Amino acid sequence: MDLSNTERGDEQLRTEIRDWLERNLTGRFAHLRGLGGSGREHEAFEERLEWNRHMASEGWTCVGWPVEYGGRGFTIEQQVIFHEEYARSGAPARVNHLGEELLGPTLIELGTPEQRERFLPKIVAVEELWCQGYSEPGAGSDLAAVSTKAELRDGEWVVNGQKVWTSLAQQADWCFVIARTGEGARKHDGLSYLLVPMRQPGVEVRPIIQLTGTSEFNEVFFDDARTAQDFVVGEVGGGWRVAMATLGYERGVSTLAQQIGFRRELDEVIERARANGAIRRPAIRDRIVRADMELETIRLHALRALGGEQGFDMSVTKLLWGNWHRALGELAMDVAGAQGLVVGADYELSNEQALFLFSRSDTIYGGSDEIQKNVIAERVLGLPREARA
Numbered sequence: 001m002d003l004s005n006t007e008r009g010d011e012q013l014r015t016e017i018r019d020w021l022e023r024n025l026t027g028r029f030a031h032l033r034g035l036g037g038s039g040r041e042h043e044a045f046e047e048r049l050e051w052n053r054h055m056a057s058e059g060w061t062c063v064g065w066p067v068e069y070g071g072r073g074f075t076i077e078q079q080v081i082f083h084e085e086y087a088r089s090g091a092p093a094r095v096n097h098l099g100e101e102l103l104g105p106t107l108i109e110l111g112t113p114e115q116r117e118r119f120l121p122k123i124v125a126v127e128e129l130w131c132q133g134y135s136e137p138g139a140g141s142d143l144a145a146v147s148t149k150a151e152l153r154d155g156e157w158v159v160n161g162q163k164v165w166t167s168l169a170q171q172a173d174w175c176f177v178i179a180r181t182g183e184g185a186r187k188h189d190g191l192s193y194l195l196v197p198m199r200q201p202g203v204e205v206r207p208i209i210q211l212t213g214t215s216e217f218n219e220v221f222f223d224d225a226r227t228a229q230d231f232v233v234g235e236v237g238g239g240w241r242v243a244m245a246t247l248g249y250e251r252g253v254s255t256l257a258q259q260i261g262f263r264r265e266l267d268e269v270i271e272r273a274r275a276n277g278a279i280r281r282p283a284i285r286d287r288i289v290r291a292d293m294e295l296e297t298i299r300l301h302a303l304r305a306l307g308g309e310q311g312f313d314m315s316v317t318k319l320l321w322g323n324w325h326r327a328l329g330e331l332a333m334d335v336a337g338a339q340g341l342v343v344g345a346d347y348e349l350s351n352e353q354a355l356f357l358f359s360r361s362d363t364i365y366g367g368s369d370e371i372q373k374n375v376i377a378e379r380v381l382g383l384p385r386e387a388r389a
Contacts, residue, residue, distance in 0.1 A: 017081065020058070021085065025089060029047075036048055036094075039355075039358030040093070042216065048095050049126070049129075061100060062124050064078075064105075069120050080306070087259075090264075095171070096129060100123055101250070106233065106249060115195070129172045131174075131198070132175070133177035135163060143178065144191070146178050148163065150179035150194055151181065152229060155229050157194055157228070157231070158226055159194065161222050162221050163222075164208075166219070167217060173197065174196065176195055178191055178192075179192055179239075191237070191240050192236050193234055193238075193243060195233065196222070196225055196231070200226065202222060202223050202224045203220065204220070206219040248314070250366070262325060266288075266292065266295060266328060270288055272352070276335070278334075278335045298320045305317050315376050316372075318372050319369060319376075332355050333353070340352055
């Protein structure tokens with residue numbers, strides 16, 4: 001699938017999206033331009049939620065979902081156009097990403113008709129928000145090592161355990177949780193994919209203070225938390241397959257908007273370099289040129305990977321953008337110079353400082369560099385598996 005020429009594809013749709021955003025990012029929504037995103041999810045959350053619900057009322061959520069489930073049935077090419085135009089407009093980061101881009105498609109593919117009927121309409125309308133319960137203190141990149149357990153009692157799943165690095169848990173209504181419901185010959189066996197309500201006595205959320213001073217990530221503790229017996233997606237004990245399907249969607253079309261966000265950040269660094277004269281330094285100028293070329297390469301690879309096998313090409317994509325973004329944070333600080341070492345009152349970070357600090361995590365979250373390299377080495381290149389205890 002060649003999507004490298006999306007700039008010339010479906011210009012009528014591109015114009016429709018661009019015009020709608022221009023008309024609607026005004027008035028009470030005008031100040032939201034550029035807010036949110038990685039490391040900045042705390043910004044104007046309630047206002048962005050209102051914006052997301054306004055989009056829903058106009059039919060601009062879940063555009064890639066089939067029409068029968070409330071979407072627009074956009075092709076991959078059309079979804080790329082939507083995400084690119086949304087990012088180019090400066091529209092705020094959406095608060096419904098985990099439901100719209102991860103859980104919803106998973107339920108459409110693997111959920112029961114009853115689960116789709118119960119959950120999909122509320123995702124489309126942005127009436128229920130979701131978080132992801134995968135990582136644990138002893139099971140980060142090694143998802144199969146999760147120890148959170150769930151057992152059936154009196155027709156309900158009772159969940160006990162701890163999750164960590166849970167984005168938006170403090171705002172979420174529901175969590176899709178990987179829990180151990182049995183044992184098997186492999187660690188992957190015996191896992192189940194449960195849909196667990198967050199607003200109940202058995203769930204405690206503790207924010208994690210980051211280097212940026214914000215708390216996008218959280219610890220979540222389940223202490224006899226309960227959910228309905230029917231709220232397991234796929235087969236009991238077959239949660240590994242469902243979890244991998246969700247991860248495939250996580251690295252899908254919506255990542256194209258991320259590339260546009262990266263472009264805006266690079267442009268800001270270039271503007272700062274011009275303003276303070278750093279761009280006249282040959283070493284800085286060379287790094288800026290290299291960053292520009294690498295970002296375009298990443299974009300083209302991401303477009304190509306959308307038509308490939310989920311997982312392998314996406315592992316390459318994750319390696320590329322994670323390291324590129326971390327290097328951009330370092331470049332931003334070098335452009336800022338000595339001023340970049342000065343923090344404002346009450347630990348008020350500049351854009352360069354926030355970019356530098358948050359981007360340190362890019363090569364870790366969402367699958368560390370080491371894990372992505374193992375995936376490529378073992379599953380693509382056919383190299384011997386890494387020795388594991």
